[in-house]
Amino acid sequence: MGKNIALLSDELQLHIFVFVLISACLEILYGFSAFPVEYYSKSFLFLSIFFFFFYAVIGYVFDLIVSGKVSVLFSVLPSILLFLLLKRTAVAYAGVAAIVAAVLRLSFALLPKRKTVLMAGSIVLGGICFYLWFSNDAEFVDGAVRNLTYVFAAVLILAAVQEFFYEKRKDGFPFYFFVILSIFLAVIPKSQEPINWNVVLDVGRKFVESVSYYMPDIFGGASYNTGYSSFNVTGGKLHFTEKIQISLSTFDMPYYTFEDENGTLINRRKVLYLAGGRGSEKDQIVSFINMLHSAGVNKQEAKVFSEVCSVGVDYRFLKTYDEIAPINALSLLRNEQIVEGGKSTELHKTGYHLRVKYLSIDYGNAYLADIIRNSGQDLGNQKAYMSFSEACDYFEEIYGVELLAYVSEEEYNNACEKGFLKGGRSEFLSTGNTSSNMQDLAKELTENVSGDYDKCKSIENYLRQYTYSTDIKYDGEEYDMSTPEGAGALAEKFLFEDGEGYCVHFTSSMLMLLRLSGIPARVSVGYRYVFPFEKADSYEILGKDAHAWPEAYIENVGWVPFEPTSGFRSMEENTWNRVLQEAPDNEKTVYPSMQAPKFTQGENKSNEEDAKEESIFIELVRVVLPVFASIIGLLVVLMAGTVLINRIVYNMASADKKFEINVEHIKKEIRKKSADDFADRGLLSDYEKRVPDELRDNAKEVFGIYYRMLYGGSDISSVSEEEVTKAEALRAILSHGAKAHTT
């Protein structure tokens, strides 16, 4: 049995080799236009291997009768019959597969030094497969075949390397090991994409961030790490951090869709500004809706540049007392409780959650810009504010939500009576000691411009010409942007020295220039988040999304944000591009009803399938039966042939030769019938001992004659016919039932 197992191992290796060989050849031949397409298929490949295996099995059976190359030759003969039978069927390529397998079987059987050829061939074949993949991006029929081809090529190469380098070309490690390895390799799924190390880096980064979140920041210095912070900045070199500071959750789509001039639909990602320390901006909302009302904006028009949105804000790696929410927040809720004010007495840390309703406004919209421009210029007339109930009705009309849910009547009236600029104008006009350069610049930018809004735009556009850079030399100072001195210092350095900077510099500069132009302005700090195109359950705002921007107070309008930082798209570039739509026609289009034809194909289809199945079965029987019969026939021929040849050889042999043949058969019979499996030491006495008692004398005589024949020398006469007859008789008796003895 051990011998059969060893044979099985060799056959496995050969089959695997043949699989890779056929697969590679198909891939190479597929490149030729004359190559029939039906051969480049999984069926052809697996049929070839099946037939190869089939011949192996037949060969093994024939090997019991005749040994060596004769059995191999006879085992591939059925391939001719298979080819002839299959070429008239629908699977004509199967016949070709049978021939291919036969040729390969014969080739490997007749190959001298087969093991060496397999070993070297494995490496060459593996190289060819990899070359095909690298140069031609080879498909190898399909994914499953490609997978198997590379798996088998790899194990063949490993086996060859093991035998060649580790065993020095002697007795390699059993191939079963490589078969087991190939099974694992074949079943493990393999990605079509290279390894994504970002996942690992993210895990590492998150680990480091979570550790550093709980550790005090003891490293300060020349570089400034991005992230939500107070107004204290260094203005030095910026170091972007990938810390997740806020998570947003919203059901809204993360982009706006509009048609360009060619009618192509374009998606534009939403941009959201989140400010800290402001809370719900009721005054701002009241001012805004009064502006809209004054401008006679209706629902459709309002929808072009504004909408009520909702977002969940979760603090992650962040510690602050500030309430961080989108600008123009209507309400902040924590655990269904309204959060008042922009600053809490409790430090907010990771896990702090707010539900924010806010009014999203497209400040880049041209229509809104006109409204703002006109409202801001029209300072002469004292605007009459809506009453609270009017405001409620109007708000509900244009946005479909109740104003009362966000602003009480008292808050509304207070806002209208006391003004929308809390703290007074002077606070937001304070410039401190500014240089004459700055003053001249502010004058230059705004003197020929009328209207506050246009002045703001002029300054903004001027500043957007400056270079955005985060690599700024640190001067060792820390500046408070909320103070005129701090902002002024930053602006001076930016405008008249460095000429480049980031949001902090741009914002401080615009702040100073606005104030010097008589427009109240403030700095907002928080985040500027650009949504991705893909909708997700949550969106992560990183430290690098921290941002500062200026806001200008325009009378009759409220606080309007601007984007002077040249590294980011302006409000106009981020506009939603919504236009006023005509109301749709209410006429219905009537379609004539259609009579569908009666569908009967299902019945035909099942009839066809039945017919197809039947024909396949018939064809199978037509092929299998003759082949099976041919194998039986070959077996009979082999057996008969073996007997016949042996008989002829025996009859034509000399007496000595005949005697020798008889003795060999006698030994074989004794061995077959012996109960114990004894080793042949070349001594006939071992056999004599095992002969039945009644035949022992005969055996002794015959073996004696045999020894005389072998060692008698030329002086002794050769074996006589009578002696041959004795040997024949003993052989006949033994082969017809006499049981051998055990010792």
Add this chain to the structure above:
Amino acid sequence: MKISFYKKGVIIFLLFLAAGLVFSSFYGGEVSFVWLYSAILLIPVSFLYILINYKFLSIYQEMGTHRVLKGDEHSFMFVFENEGLLPVHKMQLRTYKDRCMLGDVEDGMLLSLGSFNRKELSSPISCKYAGTYDVGLAEVLFTDPFGIFSVSFDVPYKFRAIVSPRITDSGEKAVDIENIINNTGLKSLMQFEDIPGSDAREYQKGDAVSAINWKLSARLSRIMVRLPERKEKRTLTMIMEAVDVPESKQDTEFLKDRDRFLEFVVSCAYSFAVQGVPTKIVYPSGVVKEHIVNSYESFFEFYGTVADGVFYGTKEDYDKLQEIISNRSSVDGEETVILIREKPSLGEEYCAVI
């Protein structure tokens, strides 16, 4: 089970793994991941293969007899049978080369077995030390195909030989009684043998015929026997202070010490037996035992048990022997006590009169 790694193999393996990682970092698909997974799976699949090999491997070893004489050659047989489908490739045989010599089976010999295959090896064996210990095959070692690591397993059934010491004269000079007595001036415990004395009495039933004083009997006309007189005879006590080492820690050094110890004791006992000096040997054999050697028969009785008979059953037995040693003394002249220490401490003698 012990696993050990080979430096060269590990380096090559790590390079292979790194190459697979790099390849897979740039290219996706089967062609790159097959190599990466091959590298990753190489060690676990090899380990699995080795485990399966070991699971289906049966090893038997035997010698014709368990009791042998130190240095004598005997026939030893190994039978290896692979009852599994997976062939065993170049399994390394590790023998107890420190304690026995196998003529035809070298330590580190490689053996391969096909599927469902059986092999028998026979070899002459001679044991180097006296005592009781395992001989033959100790471990089998399997190596993976690419020389990265090897796994060694203890042979499940070991062969325990009982090796009797040779009878030599190693102890003779050390325990020369005359010298001992002359040197120490001690006398042995009074043990007497009967010699015909001067006193006589009338014969009684049961008296030995050899004790009849015929001359006196003739004179007195009745049978008279001589009364025996006691003659002082030399005696000796030998205490074998063996070490108490658990079986798991009985290494080659222990075997050497035990071999020397047994040979010495046997030599002494034989010497006394030849001289006709009755010797009481006190030794641990589970519990503390005493055996009197005063003839060839009693000597060989002792000799037959000493090879595997020296051990402590419990810690208490060891303590008891120590107590005996501290209580027994030749100082007061009652007996000559020789203490033979298997492993003397610093300053102590191997063989001393106490």
